[in-house]
Amino acid sequence: MAVFLSPGLHAAEDQNSFENPILWADVPDPDVIRVGNAFYMTSTTMHMNPGVPIMKSYDLVHWEIVNYVYDTLGDSDAQALRNGQNEYGKGSWASSLRYHNGTYYVVFSSSTAGNTFIYKTQDIEKGPWTRSTIGFYHDMSLLFDDDGRVYLVHGGGDIRLTELTADASAVKPGGLNQVIIPNASLVAGPNVGLPAEGAHIQKINGKYYIFLITWPQGKGRTQLVFRADRITGPYEGRVALDFAGVAQGGIVDTPDGKWYGMLFQDHGSVGRTPFLVPVSWQNAWPVFGVNGQIPAQMPMPVPGMNSNHKIVASDDFDQTRLPLVWQWNHNPDNNLWSLTERPGFMRLKTGRTSTGILDARNSLTQRSIGPESSGRIALDVSRMKSGDYAGLAALQKNYGFVGVKMSGNSKSIIMVNGSGTAPVEVASVPLAQNTVHFKVEMDFKNNTDKAYFYYSLDGNRWTAIGNTLQMSYTLPHFMGYRFALFNYATQSAGGYVDFDYFRIENRMTGTGGSGESPQSPVQSGSVYKLRNAHSSMVIGISGMSTANGGQAVQWNDNGSADHQWRFDRLSSGYYKLTNIHSGKVLGVENMSTANGASAIQWDDNGTADHEWQLAPVGDGSYKLVNRHSGKVLGVDGMSKTAGARIVQWDDNGTADHNWTFSFVR
Structure with missing residues (x-):
């Protein structure tokens, strides 16, 4: 009996099969290529730095971060959280990843900078990268044609073609610049809420294929495909997949000739999660899924390549460099953090005053993961100054955190709920010691989207504090919730805290004394x-x-x-x-x-x-x-x-x- 995926369904994989989402985490706008037997993927991380992660896999299911395209994209006030400005929900968007004649190319636009950036390297895992800048091209996709010409396909609603120079570093003077698919959404119906965008162009067996997303009114996100014999058209199009909102991405083949689409699905407050969809061919059309649906369980695309690679990880801060799973919220000030001043700890210093966590510099983040996340830290707060706040947050526009507040010479453990019009200090407990442990747990099962906050004085016995944060995926931040380690000053700069460790698990443990114990293999209601x-x-x-x-x-x-x-x-x-x-x-x-x-x-x-x-x-x-x-x-x-x-x-x-x-x- 065939069983198909319902929206949001996921289960553990065995060694021979996988289920979607392949990464239950915020990895939107994926673009995947294969070079030899290795797959590489880029994704959107917007205002987080370093930016545009390079992820690697040998089976399309298990991924690790092996590099980033850039450390910072610029140093404007918005990029650096200065003078009341920010670039939440902006930064880098919708990258296009290509490999051509020994060189890797990553192209993306930035609404903050108002430009499109073209990065190149011969070594995608180590760099270095060189950069060119052209005008702003929305949701572009790069194509190296067989005749040596180079193009960007881009736009929303009307899909355009712009020719680049042969080295893909600039717009070609006098080159092609025209609409190639007018009103591309029309193939999905006359009424759309989101005009077609998110282009991915590929040339396969002599034909040009352009994959797009649209959003018909009253329906979900929908994948489109267009094809033509010439890059300028004419193009014929059709709906490629209309199932559970899984859409937006291109296709890639395995070494043995199987094809898959790498798309994504909106998945509540955890973010936009990548889905791997089987693709077959009928009359030179790519057909996504099986009978228009996505099977609940599928054979591994490349058997025998299972690994423990993950895009999140615990950290004891015992290295001299931060592992690649970490990203800073906006540009960091590299003078205000250290892994060497106190070996085995990460030190965060305050360099200015801030109004709250959303404009605090040097908040260090990792993705949350579903269906459950538990993140915890140990923190030395002995060098905080009056007006300082430090701890662990569930970070998005509607944030919550548990941490230490310094008032004069007195310390208190607090929980802050920032989901309303103004943040509220919900609970406060006096703190008489310098080391304290905090834990934030996020429940994404069945779109529950709730976060819970805890503290411990010894790292073993946990106490709940404050109230439950109702998490929500907001468009101003346009990103799934993240764990954030933070320290900011509200009165005067100069204090610092030391983080001993960060632990992340894929299951909630609560206080360890109510509900399921940490040893329970299941969660009630699951x-x-x-x-x-x-x-x-x-x-x-x-x-x-x-x-x-x-x-x-x-x-x-x-x-x-x-x-x-x-x-x-x-x-x-x-x-x-x-x-x-x-x-x-x-x-x-x-x-x-x-x-x-x-x-x-x-x-x-x-x-x-x-x-x-x-x-x-x-x-x-x-x-x-x-x-x-x-x-x-x-x-x-x-x-x-x-x-x-x-x-x-x-x-x-x-x-x-x-x-x-x-x-x-």
Whole structure:
């Protein structure tokens, strides 16, 4: 049975498959190329510096940041957060990445500078880069044609062609400069909220293909494709994908000839997340997805290349350079931070006064990640001055933070909620020591978009502080929420703080004493697949039955809804497991206490056989212990065959009694 992705669905990957989004983080406007067996991708990071990340992958799914195109783009007041100016939501946009005759090219525009920048290098991972500047060209895409001519395709609504010099450093005098697709949105219907833009041009098998995005009124973001035999046209176009708002990007092939589109989806306050979409060819048209949809689970594009590469990471600040996962909010003042003045710490100094965190310089950021993020720090505040604020923030226009405020000679732990018309200090607790730990946790599941704030005096026992921040993706910042380490002065400059570490995890732990403990493998209210450690199969319901008494069986993981279970934690500490397909809960047939009794689904009538305890084995797997019988969940006869019954049995230590949990949503 084919199962297709619904908006926002994501689950853990196994070694042979992947699910979207491939990066549950803010990586918008992706552009991907392949050089040999390596893929490179650029993305938009706007007002963050260094800018335009270069990401690398060998399988299109696992990515790491290997370089940036520039450290800073300029030093205007807006770029440096000076004199009340900023460039939130501006900076660099929608880069185009190309490789031609041994040289890598990255082209992008900046509304702050009012220009388009063309960067070149022979070594994309190490540089150096050289830069040329031309006029402003919106959402441009670079093409090196077979005859040696070079072009930009760009614009919104009407799509234009502008010819560059052969070295792609300037606009060619007297070169082509014309509209090639008038009113490009029209192929999606007469009424659009966003005219076609986001161009990606590629020449494949002698034809020119231009990929665009538009937004028809009453519908979602939509991917368009146009093709022509000559670069000047005429172009014919069609809707390439209209599914769950996944759109905007080009296509790339694998070494063995498969094609994929790298697009993205608006994903609430975590930002715009990249989706990898299979592409097939029919009559020289690229066809995105399968029957107009995106499969929920797909084979890895390049098998055997799995890695632990990530675009976020914890940091002990024990290096002399910041790892590439970090970016500064606007231009940093490099005289006001150090990794060497106190080895093993990052020192942030204040160099001026600020009105708040949004105009504070040298806030150091990493992306948040979904479906959950937990970021924490340890902070030495012994050298703060009166009027200083330092701590950890959930950064966007509607921000929140937990930190230390210095008032005279007194320190206090505070939580500030900046989601209203003015920031509010929601809570304050006196602080009598110089080292303190802070934690911010963000919940993006099911578009919850809430952030929670904690402090600890010893790094082990955590206390919630303040209120919950309702996060929101705002257009003035045009960026997903980030963790931000900050220190700013409101009275006089000269104080500093030392950050001992930053830890980021992909699950929330709360206070560690309420709700799920840090050792719990699941979050209450979330949906998981239960995978048997012995057979590697998942629990489903025989025949996808929705009837009471439907037999629980193991089956190959084909993505069907009866393989998905919602875990709800009860006040007893046990869990109730509800099948997503049938709405019924997992129990034991006739409330039996005998070995070999079948696990079945049933209406939730509150009986004890519907309650299960998760007992850690010690190797990352868990036993499911029935509250009524005391027996554990296993597979009949330790079978590895699809369709084998799920049963209860005495805990005798066999591997079929061990289970792992794959997050779905």
